[in-house]
Amino acid sequence: MPPDTPVKTPGSPTPPQYVPILELLGVFLRLGILAIGGGVQAFMYRDLVEVKRWIDDKAYITGLAIAQVLPGANPVNLALYFGLKLRGGLGATVAVLGMVVPAFCIILGMGYAYRQLAHLPATHFILIGVASVGVAATLAMGAKIAKRLDRNWNTALIALVTFGAVGVLRLPMVPVVLVVVPLSILLAYVAERRRAG
């Protein structure tokens, strides 16, 4: 059995390492319970990349892209992808259950509580505060990852066009992605061929 306490050197790419299944479950349970306001990806980044160092930046952004581009809720897809990467099929199952089961129970509980509390302005006020932490986590993560993107015009242009189309113009995401993703991959493929040949 590989050692389960690998040496962690900050900044270096993460070496393949043994991730205890219970620790994996713990991380995703906590994410399932606490990641609020659309901040799941950001909270997961902090846990998997910055705190545990199970995943490096490059692998995280790949997982993020796959989770966003394929159908399915991003948090569930991310849990599935990283669970699979870290511990195979068992890891994927544990991660998805950790992510969904507590959230499932909480949302039903909230559905019940909401009926009792909906008339109180405090409910909405506190939720907005909590949501802004979720958004802040997303912003901080986006800024950190954007800093490490390949530095070239193609990359910058694709990122800006995607943001502009979906975030500013509010075009529907599916057609935008169907146009931008093949274009971006083609550009990357051509650049790769040119570099190689």
Next chain:
Amino acid sequence: MLDSRLIGLIIVFAPLSLLSFGGGQAIVADIQYQTVEVHKWLSNSEFVDMFALSRAAPGPSTLISALIGWQVDGFAGALVAALAMYIPSSAVVYFAASWWQRSQTSPLRIAIERGLAPVAIGLVFAGVVAVVQAAQMDALALATLGMCTLILYFTKFSSYRLLFIVGAVYGALLYFGIDVFAQPGANLFYWWS
């Protein structure tokens, strides 16, 4: 066995699962149409409440399916609707991810990886804009947002702890009746968001 309402939930949510690109956002409009107009399981205002709850709750926003399932057929409905929402898309991701990990060195994979990265970043920031606008953040929320972004960017402070601290501070502000940005001019921020 499955009664007709449970089968109805599966028929509504399983196909939407495969269309839920980017999570709940992409399919919210269709969920509304199917559950309110077609099946008449909910009124429009009930739907809006459930949408808000699914956004405020932790975890994936597609759990709105569980809330609707609960409304339609109790706990069994919630369970069936959640499974119908997750199993089809998860199967797709599972096979895609398995292929991904087997083709480590293929040039196509490298190109896909490099090509997807900027799209992912663009979508992340687009998501930020969407949430800020949907939440109609006021000056206080925007100030919280800015401060927390700086903290999370420059320090290793736990995002969970920050979440609880902000929740507690907001609770205290409310309890003591402090209206932090009550001056005229603060409303300028409404125009922005």
